[in-house]
Structure formats: C-alpha cells, structure tokens
Amino acid sequence: MRFTLNGRTVDVRAHPMKRLLDVLREDCHLTGTKEGCGEGECGACTVLVDGEAVNACLVPFAQVRGARVTTIEGLRGRRRLQEAFVEHGGAQCGICTPGMIVAAAALGRRPNLDDIKTGLAGNLCRCTGYSGIYRAIEAAAVPLRPARRRGARGKRR
Amino acid sequence: MKGARKAHATRATAVVGHPVRRKDGLDKVTGAARYIDDLVLPGLLYGTTIRSTISRGEIASVHLDFDTTGFTIVSARDIPGKNVVSLIEADQPSLADGRVEHVGEAILLLAHADKERLLDVRVSIDYRPAAPVVEPELSPTTFKEITIAKGDLGRGFAEADLVVEGEYRTGHQEHLYIETNGVLAVPGDGGITVHGSLQCPYYVHRALCELLSLPERKVRVIQTETGGGFGGKEDYPSVLAGHAALLALKSGRPVKMVYDRAEDMLATTKRHPAIVRHRTGVTRDGHLTAIDIEVLLDGGAYVTLSPVVLSRGLLHATGPYRCDHVRVHGRVVKTNTPPNGAFRGFGAPQTQFAAEVHMDRIGEQLGLDPIQVRERNALRPGDTMATGQRIEANGGALRVLREAARRTRFRQRRRALRGTDRGLGVALFFHGAGFTGSGEVKLRSKATLELTRRGVRVGVTATEIGQGARTVLAQIVATALGIPYEHVEMPPADTSLAPDSGPTVASRTTMIVGRLLELAARDLKRRLRGRTPAESWRAHGPISVTKEYTPPPGLTWDEEQYVGDAYGTWAWACDVAEVELDRDTGIVRPLRITSVADIGRVIHPVMARGQMEGGTAQAVGYALTEEVVMRDGRMANAQLTNYLIPTTADTPEIDVVFVERPYRNGAFGAKGVGELPMDGGAPAIVNALRSLGADVRAVPATPERVLDALSKG
Numbered sequence: 001m002r003f004t005l006n007g008r009t010v011d012v013r014a015h016p017m018k019r020l021l022d023v024l025r026e027d028c029h030l031t032g033t034k035e036g037c038g039e040g041e042c043g044a045c046t047v048l049v050d051g052e053a054v055n056a057c058l059v060p061f062a063q064v065r066g067a068r069v070t071t072i073e074g075l076r077g078r079r080r081l082q083e084a085f086v087e088h089g090g091a092q093c094g095i096c097t098p099g100m101i102v103a104a105a106a107l108g109r110r111p112n113l114d115d116i117k118t119g120l121a122g123n124l125c126r127c128t129g130y131s132g133i134y135r136a137i138e139a140a141a142v143p144l145r146p147a148r149r150r151g152a153r154g155k156r157r
Numbered sequence: 158m159k160g161a162r163k164a165h166a167t168r169a170t171a172v173v174g175h176p177v178r179r180k181d182g183l184d185k186v187t188g189a190a191r192y193i194d195d196l197v198l199p200g201l202l203y204g205t206t207i208r209s210t211i212s213r214g215e216i217a218s219v220h221l222d223f224d225t226t227g228f229t230i231v232s233a234r235d236i237p238g239k240n241v242v243s244l245i246e247a248d249q250p251s252l253a254d255g256r257v258e259h260v261g262e263a264i265l266l267l268a269h270a271d272k273e274r275l276l277d278v279r280v281s282i283d284y285r286p287a288a289p290v291v292e293p294e295l296s297p298t299t300f301k302e303i304t305i306a307k308g309d310l311g312r313g314f315a316e317a318d319l320v321v322e323g324e325y326r327t328g329h330q331e332h333l334y335i336e337t338n339g340v341l342a343v344p345g346d347g348g349i350t351v352h353g354s355l356q357c358p359y360y361v362h363r364a365l366c367e368l369l370s371l372p373e374r375k376v377r378v379i380q381t382e383t384g385g386g387f388g389g390k391e392d393y394p395s396v397l398a399g400h401a402a403l404l405a406l407k408s409g410r411p412v413k414m415v416y417d418r419a420e421d422m423l424a425t426t427k428r429h430p431a432i433v434r435h436r437t438g439v440t441r442d443g444h445l446t447a448i449d450i451e452v453l454l455d456g457g458a459y460v461t462l463s464p465v466v467l468s469r470g471l472l473h474a475t476g477p478y479r480c481d482h483v484r485v486h487g488r489v490v491k492t493n494t495p496p497n498g499a500f501r502g503f504g505a506p507q508t509q510f511a512a513e514v515h516m517d518r519i520g521e522q523l524g525l526d527p528i529q530v531r532e533r534n535a536l537r538p539g540d541t542m543a544t545g546q547r548i549e550a551n552g553g554a555l556r557v558l559r560e561a562a563r564r565t566r567f568r569q570r571r572r573a574l575r576g577t578d579r580g581l582g583v584a585l586f587f588h589g590a591g592f593t594g595s596g597e598v599k600l601r602s603k604a605t606l607e608l609t610r611r612g613v614r615v616g617v618t619a620t621e622i623g624q625g626a627r628t629v630l631a632q633i634v635a636t637a638l639g640i641p642y643e644h645v646e647m648p649p650a651d652t653s654l655a656p657d658s659g660p661t662v663a664s665r666t667t668m669i670v671g672r673l674l675e676l677a678a679r680d681l682k683r684r685l686r687g688r689t690p691a692e693s694w695r696a697h698g699p700i701s702v703t704k705e706y707t708p709p710p711g712l713t714w715d716e717e718q719y720v721g722d723a724y725g726t727w728a729w730a731c732d733v734a735e736v737e738l739d740r741d742t743g744i745v746r747p748l749r750i751t752s753v754a755d756i757g758r759v760i761h762p763v764m765a766r767g768q769m770e771g772g773t774a775q776a777v778g779y780a781l782t783e784e785v786v787m788r789d790g791r792m793a794n795a796q797l798t799n800y801l802i803p804t805t806a807d808t809p810e811i812d813v814v815f816v817e818r819p820y821r822n823g824a825f826g827a828k829g830v831g832e833l834p835m836d837g838g839a840p841a842i843v844n845a846l847r848s849l850g851a852d853v854r855a856v857p858a859t860p861e862r863v864l865d866a867l868s869k870g
Binding site: 025030031032033034035036037038039041042044071072073082083085086087088089090091092093094095096097098101116117118120121122123124125126127128129130131132 | 181189190195337383384385418772775803
C-alpha cells in the first residue's frame with residue numbers, strides 16, 4: 001500500500017488491519033513512535049496524518065492509504081522545538097517525548113499556554129508535571145533574540 | 158568546598174549549579190533513543206506469561222489447549238537454581254509451584270518466534286481455591302513489625318491539655334511509568350545477558366545468579382534507556398528478567414518480554430496502602446507533648462521490599478516536628494493481592510499524609526492557624542527526632558515553612574478566599590536521603606573513573622531513568638576533575654563493566670554516588686599532577702580510580718533499638734496548595750502548588766526543578782484521582798481509561814523555590830531530591846479541602862469521598 005512517510009512515497013506490504021503503530025515500528029523500522037497504552041489514552045504513539053495529530057495505536061493501516069504520515073524521525077524544520085525540549089526540561093525519561101513533540105508541532109508556530117494545555121491533553125507525561133514541556137514549547141514559539149545567550153553567561157558573574 | 162570551587166572556577170569546567178545540556182537530550186527528542194521494545198535480534202522469540210486468575214489456592218492441574226508446535230514452555234520444574242525472586246526474604250517464587258497467593262502470579266511461561274501465535278495460546282488451569290485475605294486489618298501474617306520509642310509517653314500525655322486522635326487512610330498507587338516493564342534475555346557462552354528497562358542492575362544480577370544457579374561472571378545485566386521508574390523498576394525487573402532468562406536458556410534463543418499496559422498494571426507492584434492512627438497530646442498554646450502513632454501497611458502477597466518501606470514510613474511518621482515523648486509502632490502484613498513494592502517516597506507519603514492532616518486538625522481544635530501550629534513545633538537545629546538524631550546547624554523545617562508562608566502570603570490569601578469555593582492548604586514535610594539506617598554501610602557502593610584519550614569514563618551502575626543521573630554525575634566529575642563536561646563519558650549501566658554502585662533508589666544517586674565520584678575525581682586529579690587527561694594518557698596510558706563508600710564520621714545507627722542517625726541527612730520542604738471545589742459534583746481542581754524545598758546544593762537547576770514539578774504532579778494524582786480499585790485481590794481498573802493520572806488539564810501550576818543549605822557529606826553539598834515532592838502534595842491539597850469544610854481523611858479524595866465529607870460537615 002502506498003502512502004507518504006516523512007516526505008517520501010513508500011509502498012509497504014502489511015495487513016490492512018495492522019495498527020499503524022506496528023507498521024511504523026516493525027515494517028518501516030521507525031521506532032521513535034512509542035507504545036504507552038495501546039488504548040489511545042497516553043499519546044506516546046502520536047504521529048501526524050495529513051498534518052493532524054493522531055494516536056497511531058488506534059489507526060488501522062488501511063486508513064493511511066494515500067495519506068501523508070509524519071513521525072518524530074521526519075519532523076523537519078522543528079529543530080528549535082526539539083532543542084527547546086532538551087534545554088527547558090521538556091524531556092526526562094523520554095518515552096512520551098516523541099509523541100509530545102509531534103503533538104506540539106501540530107499546534108502551529110505560536111500557541112499560547114491555553115492552546116498548549118488543550119492540545120496536549122491527550123499526551124501523558126509521568127515525569128515532568130508538564131511544566132518543563134510548556135516552557136519548552138513557549139520558548140520555541142518566541143523568536144530567538146541575540147541577547148538571550150549573553151543572559152545565561154551574565155548570570156554566572 | 159569553597160576552596161574546591163575556587164580551584165575549578167574556569168568557565169568550561171565548573172559546571173555544578175549550571176543547566177548544562179543533558180547527555181541524553183538529543184537522542185530523546187529525535188526518537189533515536191533505543192528503549193527495550195526497540196531492540197530486535199535475529200532468531201528472537203517473544204515471551205508471554207500465564208498467570209493465576211484467583212487470589213489464593215492450590216493448582217490442581219494445567220492443560221495446554223492449543224497447538225504447542227514451535228513453542229518453548231517453562232514451568233517451575235524447569236528452574237535450574239532456586240525457585241525464588243531473591244531480594245530480602247526468599248518467599249516469592251519465580252513461578253508458582255503448586256499454589257498461588259495472588260491474582261496475576263506467574264504460573265507458566267511461553268515463547269514463540271511469531272508474536273501473533275501467542276494470541277492463540279489457551280491454557281486452562283484448575284484450582285482448589287482458598288479464602289483470600291484482602292483486608293490488611295484481618296491478616297494473620299505479619300511480615301515485619303517495628304517500634305520507635307523516645308521519652309515517656311505516659312508523662313507526655315500527662316503534660317497535655319488536650320488529646321487529638323484520628324485515623325487516616327491512603328490507597329494503592331500505580332507507578333504508571335509510560336514505558337511498561339520489559340527485558341530481553343540473550344543466552345550464550347554458558348550464561349545469560351539481560352537487557353532491560355530497570356533501576357537496579359545488580360539486584361537483577363543477584364536474582365538471576367540464584368534462579369539460574371550461575372556464577373556471577375556468567376550473568377550480565379545491561380540497562381537500556383528506561384522510560385520512567387519511580388520505584389516500579391526497582392524490585393519488579395528481577396521477576397521479569399528471571400522469566401525471560403528461563404525461556405532463553407531453555408530455547409537457546411534470545412527472548413523478549415514486554416508487558417502491555419493492562420498486564421503491567423495487573424501484575425506489577427504498587428504503593429502500599431496504609432492505615433495510620435494518631436493520638437497526640439498538646440498544650441493549650443500548641444506545643445506537642447506526646448505523639449503515639451500506629452501504622453498498618455498492606456504488603457500484598459510476598460515480602461519484596463515491605464520491611465524497608467515500613468521502616469522509612471515509620472521514620473517519617475511524626476512529620477518534621479519536635480516532641481520529647483514519642484512512640485511509633487507499625488506492622489506490614491500479608492494480603493492476597495499482588496505484592497506491593499517500592500514507589501517514590503517509600504512509605505513516607507503515606508505516613509506524612511496522616512501527620513499533616515492531623516496537624517491541621519490539632520490547629521483547628523486549638524484555634525491556631527496552620528502556619529502557627531507548625532511554627533510552634535517544627536524541628537529546629539539542635540532538636541532531636543524520634544530516633545534521637547540531632548538536627549544539623551543548617552537543617553530543620555522552620556526555614557522552608559516561613560519561606561512558603563511568605564511567598565504565598567498564606568494568611569492573607571486564606572482570608573481573601575474565605576466564603577469562596579477556593580481553599581488554601583499547607584503541608585510541611587521532610588525526606589531522609591540515602592538508604593535507611595546502616596543501609597549505605599551494608600551496600601558498600603563503589604564508583605570508578607577511567608582515564609580516556611581525552612577525558613574520563615564513569616563506571617557506575619547508577620541508572621538514568623529520566624531524573625538526569627547521567628548528566629548530574631558527569632557535572633560532578635567534570636567540576637571536581639577540572640575538565641570539560643563534554644569530555645566525561647557516561648556509558649550505560651552494565652554489570653560486566655562497572656562495579657555495584659548500589660540501586661538507583663532512595664534519593665541517593667546524586668548525594669551518595671555523586672559524592673563517591675567527586676572523591677574519585679579529586680584523587681584522579683592529584684594523580685594527573687597538573688596534566689590534562691590527554692597529556693597524561695599519552696605519557697602513561699590508562700589510569701583508573703575506584704572509591705568505596707565509607708560512612709561520614711559520627712553517624713551511628715542501632716538497628717535493634719531504632720536509635721541514632723536514621724539518614725545521613727534530610728531534605729526539607731513545604732507545599733502550599735490552592736484548590737477550587739465544585740460543591741455539587743465534589744470535583745476538586747488544583748490551581749497552584751508552591752513548593753519550597755531545601756535539597757542542599759542544586760547541581761542542575763532545570764533537572765532539580767523537574768524532579769520537584771514531576772513529583773508534585775504525581776502527588777496530585779495520589780491526592781485526587783489515582784484510585785486502584787481492588788476487587789477480591791484483583792485490580793479492576795487496570796487500564797488508563799479508568800486509572801486516571803494527571804493530564805495537562807488536571808495538573809496545577811507548580812512554583813518551585815529552592816532554599817540551598819549545603820550538606821557537607823553530599824556531592825558538592827547536594828542532598829536527595831527525587832522522592833521529597835511525593836510527600837507533600839496530598840496533605841497540602843486535602844488541607845485545602847479542610848479549609849472549605851470538607852473533613853477528608855483519606856486519599857484519593859475522589860468526588861465521592863469529597864461529597865461524603867461535605868455532607869457530614
């Protein structure tokens with residue numbers, strides 16, 4: 001079956017009722033998408049299908065025929081968001097992180113805190129209490145000012 | 158300490174206290190980090206577990222009602238060594254042999270190369286059921302009993318103007334790490350290598366040696382990237398690793414076992430439920446004269462870590478308060494539920510929930526506000542605790558209490574909220590860092606540093622479970638050695654490469670293992686005699702330094718009498734919680750928690766804050782929504798649909814403030830932080846409910862419990 005995976009057209013043979021999550025992990029060898037619950041509650045398996053965040057554990061493979069599927073491995077142009085997760089404590093154990101970042105990427109470039117909370121309500125994190133995740137997304141949304149790097153050094157004095 | 162900081166004040170190397178980039182950051186945000194379920198090997202088999210469906214009884218017969226071609230099957234009879242999960246007591250079998258003690262107990266193991274075939278497995282088991290014990294109060298079997306006594310209780314009560322009594326209850330809690338338990342066992346060379354999501358590689362190592370009857374050098378345990386632990390991967394991985402290893406040895410092929418969520422919730426350990434009774438003597442002006450506490454913990458079917466959980470629970474049971482006459486007595490008993498085990502806080506969240514709600518009730522009866530009653534009694538430098546441990550000159554609970562009251566303008570805010578549906582509550586708490594009593598002495602942890610061509614490689618089996626151990630330990634080494642942080646290599650924990658630096662538990666990694674590495678680095682620095690690692694390597698080749706734990710001078714502990722220094726040091730904290738109550742539905746919305754914490758020197762500000770925020774969120778779940786429904790010893794809600802951990806919508810704003818009072822025997826002055834935040838959230842939230850007229854004495858404070866409390870109020 002043909003679909004677009006991380007920007008490239010691919011043809012993958014798998015059972016049409018196989019979970020998209022398993023197709024990605026087992027047939028496409030993209031293990032960045034994680035399984036946390038298998039029941040659509042935790043969001044660790046979040047991927048983008050035609051730009052929308054979905055739980056890959058709930059999507060049968062047949063449903064992505066002809067669609068654009070984006071996983072953490074193919075998240076292009078969002079490096080700043082990913083870097084912000086490292087810098088601001090958005091990732092601890094890291095297992096929810098790929099899904100969290102993919103879901104955050106679907107929020108657009110400048111979400112406010114309410115947008116973030118609503119948009120990520122389907123992504124569970126047990127480590128951070130979400131605060132570090134909010135800080136990371138907010139930091140990535142703000143244009144980088146040259147003064148910021150000096151600020152970190154100035155603190156040391 | 159100050160001199161050391163001055164000596165390494167170069168910008169590139171003195172990274173303690175600075176938010177350096179976490180070592181595992183990039184791999185985690187790009188999806189490149191490899192967790193156990195991401196590993197595949199040629200010839201891999203997938204393992205599954207057949208479990209007891211009853212909570213107590215004898216196994217009469219087992220029938221395999223499916224085509225067993227291509228399956229590897231393991232029962233208790235296939236165990237080469239002792240059929241035990243080796244930990245404290247040898248009471249828990251790896252596989253049930255003739256009888257079962259809880260639902261979910263493993264009876265049979267199966268493995269097949271085709272995952273799908275595992276779905277066809279049909280095994281019917283005939284039991285001769287026996288009546289299970291599900292109520293801890295009715296249990297005839299005590300696993301452990303401990304008494305702590307100080308002064309003369311009779312005299313203390315005689316001095317009291319008032320006696321306040323109360324009973325408080327806490328339920329099970331599921332860890333709910335987002336990555337379930339999983340291991341991969343690879344046979345070879347007459348031994349076994351186990352890769353896994355785990356906290357304590359040497360616990361697993363010891364358990365495997367005993368189960369498989371293999372010498373130490375034939376067993377290797379390697380931690381894979383671990384998607385959360387919280388204590389849930391302290392004791393349980395020894396069970397699972399044993400199962401995968403048995404299948405791997407019998408089949409001669411690698412075997413992977415990764416639980417699905419339902420199995421993980423049904424079969425693995427939980428936090429011990431507790432019933433805590435307080436009887437407290439107090440003077441009219443609010444001074445405690447006598448504290449009498451009775452603790453009952455539900456241990457589940459096997460001992461696992463219960464004796465130590467009880468010990469820590471009791472040592473924290475008074476809360477951070479001074480009193481001359483104290484008796485704390487507790488038992489942990491057997492019930493026919495899956496064994497309860499380690500969970501962040503380890504007994505202390507249960508007992509401090511009771512202590513802090515009780516303290517509010519004492520204040521209410523005396524007409525003192527929550528800050529006043531705590532101020533009168535908070536431990537101060539020079540005071541002694543129930544075990545006689547003296548509070549250090551820079552220790553005690555008063556400072557964090559006052560800072561929390563000041564920052565939140567507690568009294569003003571509480572007055573302002575009067576008559577609204579918003580309430581404000583406080584909890585003052587402490588947490589002993591490191592193993593209890595003589596635990597650290599018995600562990601004799603070791604840490605190694607090996608020179609590399611450009612820096613140093615760290616040899617420890619402290620595990621990175623998200624808390625940032627890899628980064629923090631590297632910061633400590635870089636700073637003590639005076640080399641760039643980037644030149645400190647942190648390989649995965651591997652028992653064949655690194656010595657036993659003790660389990661990654663008990664808020665001990667930064668303080669204890671970090672200290673060992675700090676000392677090793679200082680030693681190595683002396684041996685470098687001013688050369689850089691690269692220069693030394695070129696001239697002399699490899700050098701390695703190993704340090705072993707020795708207790709700080711002056712620490713004493715009497716295990717029999719429960720007298721002395723229960724912990725090397727204590728972290729102190731105060732939480733203030735603001736909540737909103739819907740009086741019609743009983744739904745409580747936590748709005749804001751301010752947490753003021755003294756964890757000694759902060760090594761990495763972003764990660765330390767992350768520990769406080771994450772632990773506080775976990776405490777919010779414990780306080781309000783996380784209810785394990787046990788029906789006849791079986792978890793009835795073993796799924797995320799109805800076991801509710803906080804989402805973004807349920808988690809309050811969390812404001813973390815550090816009061817840094819360095820501990821002289823911790824790495825660069827650090828104490829422990831991991832467990833501390835778990836202790837305070839629940840009582841702070843419940844006390845906020847008290848201020849709204851809901852006399853809640855148990856968590857989780859579900860809407861049903863809250864409505865019930867309101868109707869009685």
